[in-house]
Amino acid sequence: MKNIILTGFMGCGKTSVGIRLSYRVRRTMTDTDRKIERLYRMSVSEIFEKMGEEAFRDMETHCLEKLLDEPQGQIIAVGGGLPIRSRNRELLKRLGWVVYLRVKPETICSRLATDTTRPLLQGEDREEKVRALMSARGSFYESAADIMIDVDGKTVDEIVDEIVGNIEGGDGNYETIGD
Numbered sequence: 001m002k003n004i005i006l007t008g009f010m011g012c013g014k015t016s017v018g019i020r021l022s023y024r025v026r027r028t029m030t031d032t033d034r035k036i037e038r039l040y041r042m043s044v045s046e047i048f049e050k051m052g053e054e055a056f057r058d059m060e061t062h063c064l065e066k067l068l069d070e071p072q073g074q075i076i077a078v079g080g081g082l083p084i085r086s087r088n089r090e091l092l093k094r095l096g097w098v099v100y101l102r103v104k105p106e107t108i109c110s111r112l113a114t115d116t117t118r119p120l121l122q123g124e125d126r127e128e129k130v131r132a133l134m135s136a137r138g139s140f141y142e143s144a145a146d147i148m149i150d151v152d153g154k155t156v157d158e159i160v161d162e163i164v165g166n167i168e169g170g171d172g173n174y175e176t177i178g179d
């Protein structure tokens, strides 16, 4: 049984979709940011501040490598910048079935207008930062993905329905995904 990995830009809904999906398909859910925070006993913001972005990116790669040794069949939400490294995209493919939750910049700007937890979006011109990062990353998300779902204007349940519909591939069998 394969893992289901949720990717996409910050604020696209990976965590809420992942939690709901994990109930629906009765699988455990994990999250690379939370795993890194637990391991290093620091928040993502503190890691960026004290150790820098590159160190955080190395931690993400290490986290994926460790996930390969864990039991399969999990729902895994990954940080928004993780698919940017080619090594990470390779690891994602090996880890399971990759779902890209695609979102418009307007949706993210309104959702994250007052967010203080994403170091890359702090300071002036948040909207500009969102647009620039999104346009730089779009092709990486796409090339890492097995399926892509447009999430704007959809409820968490509707998104989960789409994922489950794709997973089941018409035969209702979650265990066959990605085969």
Ligand code: S3P
Pocket: 008, 009, 010, 011, 014, 033, 044, 078, 079, 080, 081, 082, 117, 118, 119, 120
């Ligand atoms: C990042 C996304 C964040 C977190 C870090 C960097 C990014 O995760 O990993 O702040 O580069 O897009 P979420 O996508 O869960 O917000």
